[in-house]
Amino acid sequence: MAGVMPVEVEDLTYEIAGRQLLNHVGLSVRAGESVAVMGPSGAGKSTLLSLLLGLVRPDSGRILVAGQDVAALRGGKLAAFRRAHVGMVFQFGELLPELKPVENVALAGLLGGSPGRTAYARAGELLDAVGLAGLGAVTTAELSGGERQRVAVARALMGAPDLLLADEPTGSLDEESRAQIAALLFAAPKEHGCALVVVTHDATVAARADRVLRLRAGELVPGGAG
Numbered sequence: 001m002a003g004v005m006p007v008e009v010e011d012l013t014y015e016i017a018g019r020q021l022l023n024h025v026g027l028s029v030r031a032g033e034s035v036a037v038m039g040p041s042g043a044g045k046s047t048l049l050s051l052l053l054g055l056v057r058p059d060s061g062r063i064l065v066a067g068q069d070v071a072a073l074r075g076g077k078l079a080a081f082r083r084a085h086v087g088m089v090f091q092f093g094e095l096l097p098e099l100k101p102v103e104n105v106a107l108a109g110l111l112g113g114s115p116g117r118t119a120y121a122r123a124g125e126l127l128d129a130v131g132l133a134g135l136g137a138v139t140t141a142e143l144s145g146g147e148r149q150r151v152a153v154a155r156a157l158m159g160a161p162d163l164l165l166a167d168e169p170t171g172s173l174d175e176e177s178r179a180q181i182a183a184l185l186f187a188a189p190k191e192h193g194c195a196l197v198v199v200t201h202d203a204t205v206a207a208r209a210d211r212v213l214r215l216r217a218g219e220l221v222p223g224g225a226g
């Protein structure tokens with residue numbers, strides 16, 4: 001969607017269990033831009049992603065994703081919106097282990113209403129692009145952790161999202177795989193024009209971002225990766 005900001009958060013407030021995780025927070029992320037969110041454990045970084053996904057509703061403020069107020073959507077409409085506009089990579093891939101990688105990736109397209117041939121062709125292209133061409137009949141469970149995260153990146157890109165979110169995407173990987181996954185993620189804004197928001201404790205991952213923000217005591221403020 002040309003011209004629409006992938007993320008526009010204004011005056012966002014969220015409290016849980018008596019803790020003010022977000023205290024009048026603002027965040028704008030442009031198409032093609034990457035932002036890393038760091039901060040202490042329990043600060044609310046994953047919660048911020050849940051708010052962007054519409055899984056959690058704010059106490060006050062506005063959360064626009066690709067121009068849509070996500071807190072106004074429910075159920076099937078919210079799911080359809082996410083499929084069309086948001087891709088998500090989790091720490092542990094969250095893939096279906098018994099399916100082949102191409103099936104895991106294609107599934108994201110099939111759920112979005114793509115015809116089977118189109119979904120499988122696109123899934124094959126995306127797996128090629130993340131360096132997993134020609135896996136054949138292997139199931140996702142048989143892949144290494146790094147390979148599974150590549151599949152997760154391919155799946156997240158299947159819907160050509162305006163916004164790509166990643167929550168500790170390298171948290172369970174060895175150093176070499178961490179660098180490979182980070183490279184793939186940070187290539188996405190350049191190659192696909194999406195915005196990227198990565199929550200990470202890994203300073204080398206955060207250092208690749210256009211901007212690093214720190215969430216601490218309810219405030220989201222600019223900070224270095226170190």
Ligand SMILES: Nc1ncnc2c1ncn2[C@@H]1O[C@H](COP(=O)(O)OP(=O)(O)OP(=O)(O)O)[C@@H](O)[C@H]1O
Nearest residue numbers: 016017021039040041042043044045046047048201
């Ligand atoms: N449903 C809930 N009920 C009570 N507390 C919750 C709930 N969900 C989250 N929290 C609390 O909110 C805080 C923020 O959690 P969150 O997972 O967003 O932090 P985080 O910054 O991502 O932490 P980490 O870096 O350890 O992943 C934590 O203290 C957590 O225990």
